[in-house]
Amino acid sequence: MTCKKNHDNSDNIVRDLPIGQEGIGRHKCASCAYEIGYQHGLQKAENINLGDILNNLGESQKGDRRHRSPHAAYSLGYFNGVVDSY
Numbered sequence: 001m002t003c004k005k006n007h008d009n010s011d012n013i014v015r016d017l018p019i020g021q022e023g024i025g026r027h028k029c030a031s032c033a034y035e036i037g038y039q040h041g042l043q044k045a046e047n048i049n050l051g052d053i054l055n056n057l058g059e060s061q062k063g064d065r066r067h068r069s070p071h072a073a074y075s076l077g078y079f080n081g082v083v084d085s086y
């Protein structure tokens, strides 16, 4: 399953994240992880299973988001979502 979403906005944020290919997040789409994290941050979601979230992401080798850590992407998205919710 390859991610084919348009991530023009998220890619600009995700490209500054560290490279990371640990565990279940390997090759997963960091921009999807960012956007899901952002939505969870807006909602201040508290029951999160990050393993499930990462496992369900599409894969991406594309451009600026290639190999970016989906863990970092999710957590930055969550943070920005919380900030933007106020």
Ligand SMILES: [Zn+2]
Pocket (backbone or CB within 6 Å): 003, 004, 005, 007, 029, 030, 031, 032, 033, 058, 060
């Ligand atoms: Zn994606």
